[in-house]
Amino acid sequence: MKEAVLSIRDLTVEIPTRHGILRPVDGVSYDIAPGEVLGVVGESGAGKSMAGNAVIGLLTPPAHIAGGEIVVNGQRIDQLTGEAMRRLRGKQIGMVFQDPLTSLNPLLRIGDQLTETMLAHLDISRTEAEERAVAALAEVGIPGAAERVNSYPHEFSGGMRQRVVIALALCAEPSLIIADEPTTALDVSVQAQIIALLKRLCRDRGTAIMLITHDMGVIAEAADRVAVMYAGRLAELGPVREVLMQPHHPYTAGLMGSTPLASRGKDRLHQIPGAMPRLDSLPGGCAFHPRCPRAAARCSSAPGPLITDGDGRAACWFPLDREGVA
Amino acid sequence: MLAYVIQRVFQSAIVLLVVGLVAFSMFRFVGDPVDNMLGQERTQADIERLRTTLGLDQPFPVQYYKFLTNAAQGNFGVSYRQGRPVSDILMERAPATLELAAVSGFLAITIGIGLGVFTAIRRNGFAANAIMSISLIGVSLPTFLIGILLIYLFSVELGWLPSFGRGETVDVGGWSTGFLTSSGLQALILPSITLGLYQMTLIMRLVRSEMLEVLRQDYIRFARARGLRERAVNFRHALKNTLVPVITVTGLQLGSIIAFAIITETVFQWPGVGLLFINAIQFVDIPVMAAYLMLISVMFVGINLIVDLLYFAIDPRLRADRTAAH
Numbered sequence: 001m002k003e004a005v006l007s008i009r010d011l012t013v014e015i016p017t018r019h020g021i022l023r024p025v026d027g028v029s030y031d032i033a034p035g036e037v038l039g040v041v042g043e044s045g046a047g048k049s050m051a052g053n054a055v056i057g058l059l060t061p062p063a064h065i066a067g068g069e070i071v072v073n074g075q076r077i078d079q080l081t082g083e084a085m086r087r088l089r090g091k092q093i094g095m096v097f098q099d100p101l102t103s104l105n106p107l108l109r110i111g112d113q114l115t116e117t118m119l120a121h122l123d124i125s126r127t128e129a130e131e132r133a134v135a136a137l138a139e140v141g142i143p144g145a146a147e148r149v150n151s152y153p154h155e156f157s158g159g160m161r162q163r164v165v166i167a168l169a170l171c172a173e174p175s176l177i178i179a180d181e182p183t184t185a186l187d188v189s190v191q192a193q194i195i196a197l198l199k200r201l202c203r204d205r206g207t208a209i210m211l212i213t214h215d216m217g218v219i220a221e222a223a224d225r226v227a228v229m230y231a232g233r234l235a236e237l238g239p240v241r242e243v244l245m246q247p248h249h250p251y252t253a254g255l256m257g258s259t260p261l262a263s264r265g266k267d268r269l270h271q272i273p274g275a276m277p278r279l280d281s282l283p284g285g286c287a288f289h290p291r292c293p294r295a296a297a298r299c300s301s302a303p304g305p306l307i308t309d310g311d312g313r314a315a316c317w318f319p320l321d322r323e324g325v326a
Numbered sequence: 327m328l329a330y331v332i333q334r335v336f337q338s339a340i341v342l343l344v345v346g347l348v349a350f351s352m353f354r355f356v357g358d359p360v361d362n363m364l365g366q367e368r369t370q371a372d373i374e375r376l377r378t379t380l381g382l383d384q385p386f387p388v389q390y391y392k393f394l395t396n397a398a399q400g401n402f403g404v405s406y407r408q409g410r411p412v413s414d415i416l417m418e419r420a421p422a423t424l425e426l427a428a429v430s431g432f433l434a435i436t437i438g439i440g441l442g443v444f445t446a447i448r449r450n451g452f453a454a455n456a457i458m459s460i461s462l463i464g465v466s467l468p469t470f471l472i473g474i475l476l477i478y479l480f481s482v483e484l485g486w487l488p489s490f491g492r493g494e495t496v497d498v499g500g501w502s503t504g505f506l507t508s509s510g511l512q513a514l515i516l517p518s519i520t521l522g523l524y525q526m527t528l529i530m531r532l533v534r535s536e537m538l539e540v541l542r543q544d545y546i547r548f549a550r551a552r553g554l555r556e557r558a559v560n561f562r563h564a565l566k567n568t569l570v571p572v573i574t575v576t577g578l579q580l581g582s583i584i585a586f587a588i589i590t591e592t593v594f595q596w597p598g599v600g601l602l603f604i605n606a607i608q609f610v611d612i613p614v615m616a617a618y619l620m621l622i623s624v625m626f627v628g629i630n631l632i633v634d635l636l637y638f639a640i641d642p643r644l645r646a647d648r649t650a651a652h
């Protein structure tokens with residue numbers, strides 16, 4: 001296997017508060033290979049965005065990386081600050097946010113936002129950057145790109161703006177894109193197009209994607225591998241087919257509903273009884289045990305041990321076996 | 327856009343008509359000009375003749391119309407006290423006030439915005455906190471007290487700067503300017519600080535809070551995520567968005583600088599229109615008072631109009647909405 005684009009080991013993010021230290025990301029490890037799409041899935045509040053922000057160095061204080069390693073293209077980056085980190089952002093790691101309506105500066109033409117990004121990272125002239133801006137817009141499917149570079153964000157629809165955002169994230173040719181709920185804010189009719197576009201562009205360039213979402217449908221469509229997060233920890237990780245069809249972790253199985261992949265309804269995530277615990281009142285042991293149909297006494301005393309199965313792994317005392325039932 | 331401008335000019339004209347009505351009413355209801363102008367020894371015939379010359383025998387709307395057409399041509403009649411055309415007196419006095427207001431406004435805007443940005447970017451730094459604390463003084467102390475304190479310190483105790491008057495002025499094409507002599511410039515320092523301090527602190531605090539708000543926006547995060555330099559993020563992306571709401575308040579503040587000049591001019595015996603107005607009140611010199619009112623309102627309305635047009639220049643969303651709306 002080629003060297004991973006992104007490799008995180010035991011990543012821990014902490015937020016000091018008056019009532020103690022919260023750990024929105026707690027000992028998470030995974031790799032993303034060049035050109036691979038890793039889906040990161042879990043209920044809202046699981047720590048998916050925190051993990052993504054930690055990688056690109058944009059945690060909002062007081063949240064900070066408290067432990068573990070982040071390695072991008074062979075370089076350890078979790079200790080980098082200021083200018084050194086800035087050079088990586090956009091150039092090696094791109095980011096796409098959830099809401100395209102608020103991601104673009106309303107007062108700057110999109111062509112200017114593209115050129116300023118390229119000029120910050122690439123050794124090219126302004127004229128060349130301007131030419132590339134037009135090409136980048138054309139590539140993300142903006143009709144009349146040559147004129148549209150002069151448009152302001154408000155002159156585009158939500159879907160078109162997300163295309164612009166994708167062009168911006170890719171314009172300095174990063175090897176990894178972190179896409180944090182890239183379609184959640186969009187009209188259902190354009191969601192699939194945007195995912196397909198993102199996937200195609202990244203495949204053409206060999207760019208890896210960390211695709212953060214709470215939508216299993218998006219995962220099934222786009223991801224090569226899946227990381228399932230629960231209350232800051234990695235519950236399960238593996239190739240998409242195996243995780244979706246034969247989950248080992250009861251939480252993954254719960255996310256999929258009782259019959260994996262049989263239903264594609266949007267309400268699947270709500271089929272697990274109860275809600276994810278708040279970070280300041282995490283249950284001991286396996287944080288999932290109050291909601292887990294398989295929980296037993298030892299689940300509340302210690303977190304589930306890591307079990308591996310081929311390329312996959314899960315953290316659970318009583319994992320589901322390969323048939324997906326006990 | 328053009329339709330909007332026309333609409334705003336129309337509104338401004340209405341405001342001026344109303345102020346004109348107030349100014350005109352002073353002639354009729356605050357004292358009798360005939361009384362004022364004729365001495366103790368007068369005959370009924372004298373009174374009638376003067377009434378006819380002044381047009382006071384005509385119906386109210388006709389008089390108002392005459393007043394307006396005269397005012398529009400800069401003709402406000404003759405000062406009761408000085409017996410000279412009010413327009414001549416104003417022309418003599420206006421440069422002093424306008425130069426003072428211009429310097430104060432310039433200081434208030436440049437230092438206000440500069441410190442506002444600084445205290446927002448370094449929001450937890452020692453210097454920023456110190457500036458914020460000191461700025462409370464600027465907001466809470468009344469103008470005349472600041473003026474007196476400055477005079478005490480820099481004129482009486484240290485003897486560095488003059489405590490009253492404009493210093494030497496040079497006549498440039500009918501405009502007496504204090505900018506060209508060193509005593510003129512020195513004389514400007516204390517009054518312009520006194521006059522501009524309140525507006526400066528107000529602008530600074532406003533810029534700071536707006537900038538902090540803007541820095542929290544998604545497009546700033548996205549600008550950082552693209553690896554733009556901190557300078558570009560702060561000044562290209564954040565400052566421009568900060569200025570949109572700041573412009574209105576700043577515009578109004580410039581208007582009030584001219585209005586507040588009355589106090590400063592009195593404290594420093596500055597020979598401008600403010601001091602003229604105060605003297606006019608003492609002598610119930612109605613034509614001068616009316617002219618001053620009109621002059622100030624024309625400036626207010628003019629500044630408001632300019633502020634509106636600045637919005638168009640800076641915010642593309644308005645340009646689009648307005649053009650679409652018409």
Ligand SMILES: Nc1ncnc2c1ncn2[C@@H]1O[C@H](COP(=O)(O)OP(=O)(O)O)[C@@H](O)[C@H]1O
Nearest residue numbers: 015022024043044045046047048049050051279
């Ligand atoms: N400033 C903060 N103080 C306390 N808790 C926070 C803060 N910011 C985020 N959190 C918590 O961190 C957890 C992880 O958040 P996030 O990564 O955004 O979740 P996800 O993206 O998976 O929905 C959430 O439970 C959230 O409540």
Ligand code: SF4
Nearest residue numbers: 286292299304316317
């Ligand atoms: S460790 Fe126990 S509680 Fe946690 S998921 Fe596995 S079976 Fe359920």
Ligand SMILES: [Mg+2]
Nearest residue numbers: 048049050180
């Ligand atoms: Mg999130």
